[in-house]
Structure formats: C-alpha cells, structure tokens
Amino acid sequence: MTDTKQPYVSDNCETYTDLEDSHEKIKNPELASILKKVNRSRNYRKPPIDNKQLDIFEPPPLTDISTKDEISLMDIAVFGLGRKPRFEPIEYNLKDAHIMVQGGTNCGMATIFDYDIFLYMISYLTNEMNRIKKEIKKGNDDYLPPRSIKPSVAELLNYCRRDHGGENYKLLEKSLERLSTTKISITKVNSKNRRNGMFSLIGDYNITTQKETGRISDITISIPEWVYDGIVRIENPTVLTLNPDYFLLDKGAHRFLHRLARKAAGKTEATYSLEKIYERSGTTRVFRRWKSDIKSTIAALKENPLPEYSISWETKGKKVNIKMIYTGNKK
DNA sequence: GCGGTATTGTGCATTAGTAT
DNA sequence: ATACTAATGCACAATACCGC
Structure with missing residues (x-):
C-alpha cells in the first residue's frame, strides 16, 4: 500500500520526482514535453x-x-x-x-x-x-x-x-x-x-x-x-x-473560479465578463497585471481542468468573457 | 498613458522522514 | 495512527523593464 516509489522502467529513475527532475535528459521528446508541463504548473x-x-x-x-x-x-x-x-x-x-x-x-x-x-x-x-x-x-x-x-x-x-x-x-x-x-x-x-x-x-x-x-x-x-x-x-x-x-486545488484563483462556476453555472453554463470577475475576486492588483495572471491561470486548466467545470477564455473584439460549462454527470 | 513579460520576496504548503 | 521536524516548493503580489 505504501510502496509509492515505483521505479519507472523507461529511464532508470527511482521516483516520480526523479523523473520530473530529469526531464531534460529524457530521450523520448513526447514524454519530456509532458513532464515539462507537469513541472511548470501544479493545479492540484x-x-x-x-x-x-x-x-x-x-x-x-x-x-x-x-x-x-x-x-x-x-x-x-x-x-x-x-x-x-x-x-x-x-x-x-x-x-x-x-x-x-x-x-x-x-x-x-x-x-x-x-x-x-x-x-x-x-x-x-x-x-x-x-x-x-x-x-x-x-x-x-x-x-x-x-x-x-x-x-x-x-x-x-x-x-x-x-x-x-x-x-x-x-x-x-x-x-x-x-x-x-x-x-x-x-x-x-x-x-x-x-x-x-x-x-x-x-x-x-x-x-x-x-x-x-x-x-x-x-x-x-x-x-x-x-x-x-x-x-x-x-x-x-x-x-x-x-x-x-x-x-x-492548489491555486486560490482556481478555487475561486470553481466556487463561482458552481454557483453561477450550476449544472448548465454561465458567462461572466472579465471585469466582473476582477471586481469579485477582491484582488489588489491593477487590472492589466491581474489580467495576465488570470490568463495563465485559466490556460493551466487545459492540462488539468477544474472538477466538473470547464473554463474558457473567449475574446469578442477587445472584450473578454469567461465561459463556465458544467462537464460533470448530468443527472 | 496602455499593453505585455521577467524578476524577486514573503509566508504558507508540502514532502520525506522520525518519534511516540 | 497521530504528532512533529527540517528542508524545500509555491502562489501571490510588488516591482522593474520593454515596446507601442
């Protein structure tokens, strides 16, 4: 049960951490790119x-x-x-x-x-x-x-x-x-x-x-x-x-988005303007700084989506809307 | 002024390992 | 199983910088 240290046969690494650390040395380019992404963002x-x-x-x-x-x-x-x-x-x-x-x-x-x-x-x-x-x-x-x-x-x-x-x-x-x-x-x-x-x-x-x-x-x-x-x-x-x-969920912003989606989208979907989410997040950052933060925060969800909700970044000319769609079990 | 990226500091979070 | 230690990791925000 506690043998979490399963060796990866492919590359002589003892642990998963070893594998992450050594992604530069990995020969398989596909695996290396996946591991790089894992290293870069840790949503969960x-x-x-x-x-x-x-x-x-x-x-x-x-x-x-x-x-x-x-x-x-x-x-x-x-x-x-x-x-x-x-x-x-x-x-x-x-x-x-x-x-x-x-x-x-x-x-x-x-x-x-x-x-x-x-x-x-x-x-x-x-x-x-x-x-x-x-x-x-x-x-x-x-x-x-x-x-x-x-x-x-x-x-x-x-x-x-x-x-x-x-x-x-x-x-x-x-x-x-x-x-x-x-x-x-x-x-x-x-x-x-x-x-x-x-x-x-x-x-x-x-x-x-x-x-x-x-x-x-x-x-x-x-x-x-x-x-x-x-x-x-x-x-x-x-x-x-x-x-x-x-x-x-490891990021505060992800938790906030999940709560918002749970309330607003429920079992369907909802759309908020970026400005509205900015106001409701209570952040102290100026809008354009926050915007780039939240953009990468949402981009990170492509790899590891929120539980039961998909969040997407939609641009209409200059305006940005955040669309939240329920992806869970529709019963 | 407005957009964006890159760098850095801080205090909490996490991990492996240990003690009881 | 529960409680603790030491070391390391991380996100957020502040700041600086660049180009328009």
Missing part, C-alpha cells in the same frame, strides 16, 4: 498518501453556504485568495448591497485555505441536520445539533484532505484566529430602508494544549448564529454541495 496538490477523507462510516458531503440575506457569498471572495494573509480590506459594491470584508489588525484576513475549516463546519452541520430531518420524518423526535463542533485535529485535516505534517498543527491556530476575526459587513439598501449587519466566519474557539508536551488535545469551535440559523432553523437552507476535489 497530490492527495495525502492515505487518501481517505475520513475513517468514519461516511464523510459528510462537502457543502458550502451559498447565500446570506439573498446575497450570494459564493460569487464574491469573502477572504484573501493568496497564501499570505492580506491586511487591506475588500470592498464590494454590488447592485443591491455594499459588502466590506476586514481582517484582524494583527493576524490579517482569512485566506481561501483557512476557509476549509469553515467548509468542514458547514458540511458537518448540514449532514447532521439532514440526518435529524430524516428521523423526524419517521416520527422520532431528536435533539438539534450542538452549537459548537469539537473535531480532532486529525479528523479536520483528513476531511480537508491535507497531510498530517506538524506544520499544519501550528498553522491551525493562526487559521482559526483569522477566521474568527475576519468580519464581513453587509449593507443592504432597498426602496424602503437600509439594513446593516456584521458577521464573522466562525465564532469563538478554544484550543487546549497539554502543558508538558505542548500537544493540541482538544479544539472547540462555536458555530456563529447566522450559520446555525441558516442551516438548522430555516426549512430550506441555501447550501450547495461541492466536489471534494476542491480541497486539492
């Missing part, structure tokens, strides 16, 4: 060796909350897209709302990778609630889900399909801090009145570490009220399932 992480999401019976399906106050949270980035936490706030001026995302002054804003923890929380809660609803249909009363989750760290990392490297344990603490302090404020204006609200991605959290060893023994994350109410107290929660391969 390799899944951890033990490629199981959870060792429990069934992992909860990956779900994300899609709207809040009739505002779609999936087609804007309520987090930074980079690995480095960002400190500048993001502002969105949408048609019917003004949205402001701001991180903590010390730790910065949550990143799209920190958001994985949020997804774990949503998935857990949705799954739990679906189970309870089934029980109620059968006529059995049941307790509502708890208002906080207590995952073991390994369980959390497994679900997010990450490696169990110790680094992840250290970073978890920072991730939680960012998630908890990132505030999203929505100001909605309709014809009659103006509503303003502020919420964060996760509530309070506790991390218990053992004194002698410094090991994390326990984490508790409280579920913020808007999430709990949105899933438990509303009859038809606005949640969408995602493909678990989402966790393997």
Whole structure:
C-alpha cells in the first residue's frame, strides 16, 4: 500500500520526482514535453498518501453556504485568495448591497485555505441536520445539533484532505484566529430602508494544549448564529454541495473560479465578463497585471481542468468573457 | 498613458522522514 | 495512527523593464 516509489522502467529513475527532475535528459521528446508541463504548473496538490477523507462510516458531503440575506457569498471572495494573509480590506459594491470584508489588525484576513475549516463546519452541520430531518420524518423526535463542533485535529485535516505534517498543527491556530476575526459587513439598501449587519466566519474557539508536551488535545469551535440559523432553523437552507476535489486545488484563483462556476453555472453554463470577475475576486492588483495572471491561470486548466467545470477564455473584439460549462454527470 | 513579460520576496504548503 | 521536524516548493503580489 505504501510502496509509492515505483521505479519507472523507461529511464532508470527511482521516483516520480526523479523523473520530473530529469526531464531534460529524457530521450523520448513526447514524454519530456509532458513532464515539462507537469513541472511548470501544479493545479492540484497530490492527495495525502492515505487518501481517505475520513475513517468514519461516511464523510459528510462537502457543502458550502451559498447565500446570506439573498446575497450570494459564493460569487464574491469573502477572504484573501493568496497564501499570505492580506491586511487591506475588500470592498464590494454590488447592485443591491455594499459588502466590506476586514481582517484582524494583527493576524490579517482569512485566506481561501483557512476557509476549509469553515467548509468542514458547514458540511458537518448540514449532514447532521439532514440526518435529524430524516428521523423526524419517521416520527422520532431528536435533539438539534450542538452549537459548537469539537473535531480532532486529525479528523479536520483528513476531511480537508491535507497531510498530517506538524506544520499544519501550528498553522491551525493562526487559521482559526483569522477566521474568527475576519468580519464581513453587509449593507443592504432597498426602496424602503437600509439594513446593516456584521458577521464573522466562525465564532469563538478554544484550543487546549497539554502543558508538558505542548500537544493540541482538544479544539472547540462555536458555530456563529447566522450559520446555525441558516442551516438548522430555516426549512430550506441555501447550501450547495461541492466536489471534494476542491480541497486539492492548489491555486486560490482556481478555487475561486470553481466556487463561482458552481454557483453561477450550476449544472448548465454561465458567462461572466472579465471585469466582473476582477471586481469579485477582491484582488489588489491593477487590472492589466491581474489580467495576465488570470490568463495563465485559466490556460493551466487545459492540462488539468477544474472538477466538473470547464473554463474558457473567449475574446469578442477587445472584450473578454469567461465561459463556465458544467462537464460533470448530468443527472 | 496602455499593453505585455521577467524578476524577486514573503509566508504558507508540502514532502520525506522520525518519534511516540 | 497521530504528532512533529527540517528542508524545500509555491502562489501571490510588488516591482522593474520593454515596446507601442
């Protein structure tokens, strides 16, 4: 099972890494060009060796909350897209709302990778609630889900399909801090009145570490009220399932595009202008810099497409549109 | 000014390997 | 199986540069 080091007969390399490194020396030009491409772009992480999401019976399906106050949270980035936490706030001026995302002054804003923890929380809660609803249909009363989750760290990392490297344990603490302090404020204006609200991605959290060893023994994350109410107290929660391969997407921009496609295209297709995607990505880059970035980002998808969606770059004169087409199982 | 590419720094992510 | 270490890799963004 763990013999991942299968030698490649063709070129005397021990491992896949050897093969990648030696692509210059490879005689077969076709193979060499493929390997060069692999070297250049890595859209997907390799899944951890033990490629199981959870060792429990069934992992909860990956779900994300899609709207809040009739505002779609999936087609804007309520987090930074980079690995480095960002400190500048993001502002969105949408048609019917003004949205402001701001991180903590010390730790910065949550990143799209920190958001994985949020997804774990949503998935857990949705799954739990679906189970309870089934029980109620059968006529059995049941307790509502708890208002906080207590995952073991390994369980959390497994679900997010990450490696169990110790680094992840250290970073978890920072991730939680960012998630908890990132505030999203929505100001909605309709014809009659103006509503303003502020919420964060996760509530309070506790991390218990053992004194002698410094090991994390326990984490508790409280579920913020808007999430709990949105899933438990509303009859038809606005949640969408995602493909678990989402966790393997290595580029923040790819994750953003996948979320956008999932929401906008669904099981059909959708087209956005490049300008609109630029605005909704929350990037700090000037447009023409971002444009060349996103162009190569989308070009990389030719080799390794997004799970279930194809993204294409279409030019109409000077205008650029991004077309997203569902390629998954149309059932 | 506007388009594009090339280079570089930073902080997180990943990997192999190790300890319990 | 879970938790940790050290070394390396990577994306994003800032910056410089070039040609128009």
